[in-house]
Amino acid sequence: MENILFDFMSKYVSLTEEEKNIILSFDIFHSVKKGTILLKEGQKSKSSYFVLKGCIRTYYVSDNEEKTTAFYTEMEALTPPCVITQTPSEYYVSCIEDTLLTISNSDMEAEVNDKFPKFETLCRKLSEENLAKQQINFDEFKTSSPEQRYLNLLEKRPDLIQRVPQYQLASYLGIKPESLSRVRARITEKNK
C-alpha cells in the first residue's frame, strides 16, 4: 500500500528511507466505504486526497440537483479549492466506490515543506503538472460539443463510463442525463 504511494512520488523526487518514514509517521492511509462523504458543502477543511484505489467525485447541490464536476481515480490527487482559500467548501466530495486513499492535512504539509525542501519540490511539481492537465482539459471541453466530449471521454477514460452512473457522467459532460442517453443512442446508431 505504501509502495503505491512511494512509487508515485519517486516520479517527482527521490526519497530516502528516513523521509519515507516521516511520511509514514503521519496517519494518512484510509480505507473508505462506497457512499462515504469526505467533505460537505459549507464545511471548512484542510484535507487533501490522493486516490490509491477506487474513485471519488466532487459535486455541487443546487435546485435540489447534484452537479458532478470531477472524478478522481487511481493515482490522482485532489486539493479542494476551499483548502487553498480557507473558506467553507462550495461542494461535496464523496466516494463512489470502496476507496483506498491518503488524506493529508495542510498544516502537516506546511510543516513538512518547511523542514524538507524536497517535499516542497514535490508539491510544486505536482500542482504545476495538475494545472497544466486541467488547462488542457478545460480547453478541450470549451472547444467541443457534448457528443465530442463523450467520444473523447470514451477514448481517454473509458473506465469512467463503466464505473460511474450515467446521471453523474452527464453533468460531468455539461449536459442533462436525457441528453446523454440520446448522445449514446446516436453514436451506437452511427456505428452500425
Place this chain on the structure above:
Amino acid sequence: MENILFDFMSKYVSLTEEEKNIILSFDIFHSVKKGTILLKEGQKSKSSYFVLKGCIRTYYVSDNEEKTTAFYTEMEALTPPCVITQTPSEYYVSCIEDTLLTISNSDMEAEVNDKFPKFETLCRKLSEENLAKQQINFDEFKTSSPEQRYLNLLEKRPDLIQRVPQYQLASYLGIKPESLSRVRARITEKNK
C-alpha cells in the same frame, strides 16, 4: 514597473533586497506590441508569462478557425502546458493589446528554485492557487448555460467584454459568434 511585480510577490513570500536583485539580474521585463505572437503552435518553449499591464490570449487553430480558450490580464500568470510537458505547443499565445509583461525561463526558475527555497515556495503557492481558481472556473463553466456564462463574465470580468473582440469572447464562452450576438440581444431585450 519592478514594484508591480514585487508587490504581487510580497503577497506570497517576503523578499530581501538581495533576492529582488537576483530576480532583476535576469532580463525578464518586456514590452510587446498588440498583435505580437509570443508562442506558436508546434513550437517548443520554456517561457512563462506574467502580465503587468495589458492582455494576452491563448488560442488553438483548427479547421481554419481560431478557438480562444483563455485571457490573461493584469496580475495573472500563464505557464503554457507545453512548458511543463516539454512537448511542442498545441496552441498560440498572442497579445491583444500593447502589453507589459515578464517572461521567465523554466531553466532559470529551476536554478533559482534550487538556490532559494523561498522562490520555490512562491511558485508552489502560485500554482496551487491558480489550480484552485481554475477548478472553480471549470466547474462554473460545466454547470451553466452559455447565457449564464456570459452573465457571469459580465459580473466577474466586465473589463474583458470591453477590451476583447466578440468573436474571441464567443469561443471563450464555448459558443459561436452568432450565438453570442443572440445571447446579448436576448439579455438587453429582457432588461427593458
Place this chain on the structure above:
DNA sequence: TTCATTTCTTAACTTAAGTGAACGAGTTGT
C-alpha cells in the same frame, strides 16, 4: 423473493445553439 427506490431510456414538445448567407459599420491600406 418481493417491493420500493433509483437510474436509465424513450417520446413529444420547447428552446437555444449551429449553419450559411447577407448586410452594414468600422478599419486598413493604397
Place this chain on the structure above:
DNA sequence: ACAACTCGTTCACTTAAGTTAAGAAATGAA
C-alpha cells in the same frame, strides 16, 4: 477617397439540448 477586409449582427433554417412525463430496467433493503 475608395476598395478590400474584418467584425458584429440579423435572418431563415437545421440540429441538438432542455423540459416534462412516462415507463422499463437495475439496485437495494426487508
